[in-house]
Amino acid sequence: MEKIYARTKGLRPDVVSGFCPGCMHSTVIKLIGEVLEEMNQMDNAVAVLGIGCCGLHMEYMSYDNVTAPHGRACAVATGIKRANSKSLVYTYQGDGDFASIGLGESVSAANRGENITVIFINNGIYGMTGGQMAPTTLLGMKASTAPKGRIAEEHGYPMHMCEILNQLTAPYYLERTSCNTPQNVLKTRKAIKKAFQNQLDGKGFSMVEIVTSCPTNWGLDTMKSLDYLNEKMLTEYPLGVIRDNG
Amino acid sequence: MERVFMKGCEAIAEAAVRAGCRFFAGYPITPQNEIPEYFSRRLPEVGGVFIQGESEVASINMVYGAASTGTRSMTSSSSPGISLKSEGISYCAAARIPMVYANVSRGGPGVGSIQPAQMDYLQATKASGNGGFKMMVFAPATVQEAVDMTFAAFDYADRDRNPVLILCDGVIGTMMEPVVMPEMKGDAEIAAIKDGKKSWAAIGHELDYAKRGWIQPGNWSTAVMQQGNEEAAAMYDNWQKNDVQVEQYKVEDAELVMVAYGISARIAKTVVDKYRADGKKVGLIRPITVNPFPYEAIENLNYGQVKTILDVEMSIPAQMLQDVSLAVKGRCPIETCLCSGGNIMKKEQVMDAVAKLI
Secondary structure, eight states: OOOOOOOOTTBOTTOOOOSOTTOSHHHHHHHHHHHHHHTTOGGGEEEEEOSSGGGTTGGGBOSEEEEOOTTOHHHHHHHHHHHSTTSEEEEEEEHIIIIIITHHHHHHHHHHTOSOEEEEEEOSBOTTTTSOBOTTOOBTOOBTTBTTOBOHHHHOOOOOHHHHHTTSSSOOEEEEEEOSSHHHHHHHHHHHHHHHHHHHTTOOOEEEEEEOOOHHHHTOOHHHHHHHIIIIIHHHSOOEEEEEOO | OOEEEEEHHHHHHHHHHHTTOOEEEEOOOTTOTHHHHHHHHHGGGGTOEEEEOSSHHHHHHHHHHHHHTTOOEEEEEOHHHHHHHHHHHHHHHHTTOOEEEEEEEEEOSTTOEEEEOOTTHHHHHTOSSTTSOOOEEEOOSSHHHHHHHHHHHHHHHHHHTSEEEEEEEHHHHHOEEEEEOOOOOOHHHHHHHHHTTTTTSSSOOOSOGGGSOEEOSOOSOHHHHHHHHHHHHHHHHHHHHHTOOEEEESOTTOSEEEEOOHHHHHHHHHHHHHHHHTTOOEEEEEESEEESOOHHHHHTSOTTTOOEEEEEESOSSOSTHHHHHHHHTTSSOEEEEEOOTTOOOOHHHHHHHHHTTO
């Protein structure tokens, strides 16, 4: 019988994912692995992992990776790419990492038009540390450090990273996707591939923001967290191509 | 080689380039701006990369990334900027990433003053970031030494896969002196050095879990973490046995021994000569590596003969004093001659301090 689907070689075959049930990290890292294989780039790739759930798969990735200090992934990726321009360098960061503590590094790398790819996982909350408020937390959304929910007067408003970076001249490609439906999973896969191809073509900074769920810290089961993502998250963070200079 | 007249900061940068440094990222702060400025002109000439980072934090992390590819890489800053780099330095130490950085230190704490000081001794030698790691720390007393130490620092960093610190005071960084530059390493040699790191560098590897480049500044396994800490501790012990550098100046018959490093040592040496001309038995121990610290040189003094130790440093409170005390072990009194906050040690102050003790 012909084998038409297999687990990506980017992940060790003998290790079970450490992510929570319903977490979309598993889907995204699978997609990244598949795309790297498809593009024949697995032996040329260097992943720069943020701190938080983003780094949970470092143990069982089969290809090169560097763990960056919290928020500094874009600076670390800058160093790797500039020192060894032939590598395919991407960062894998959550919202706390990319949009809060790492805001300076993120915006500055985008503004320099660094020829790197950012895969930005936006689930509106801190995952690994247990559900604290993130810059992307929705108004009214409860967090362990915002027990009454995010209040605009006290905490400000959710940050839209694609739109913020879209104010800059240098970024080449900015797209927001999700993994909430099979169709959107395929769109995310396509966006990741495009972002990687941009880098191989020397086009400069590309980012795919992927809106995902965090059932554990949202306090919802996997199906209800999908509903929440569809109804609330995607209203705040509409999907689509924000910029494509290609 | 020809002698050239160079400012300390620029000489450090040139020495690094000659040692094969091909990546520098840094952020402006006085009194070390001539280091990034020099690199920005010089690195493109040799096919290297210079980046002005958006912050000290970003700069050290760019170096962490560049050095992770096996490229000889460097950053520099001055005291408060070094504090900002602490996180990245700790990551480099944890992930066993070789890199070199220079602290052209100024008055502190806080934003302090832009004038020279030696107020980062404990930070440099004991706790340059979280987690108890250590580094080889070189303290030049002349621009020539700053050149030679920077050139050698890259070899030490690669040997140990660990960061190396050039602990410069603002005097060494900003004054001009004649120096002889080391021979420039050729492209082939630099490429060979980089190739030597291929097995672990994050440059892409044949698809095989066991062969991947994994730059790992921590681990989920406490057993793996402890093993890494034990290996690092063994390395630190080896430095203490094999890599201590110290200058002992006229200590054989000395009754008063000064201990001083960097620019303070240079001033103290002048004072030794002044008193020796009058027949006074004064000597100097100058730590050249402040980590590993030359405990043995101080420990092995003849305390039947040495009446007093004088710790001379540009820091209030005294910092190196703690290491000196560990070596003296209460066998004679230790006095101090100190200034701080950006005031440069004066010969007269050291002369007076010695006069009171002999």
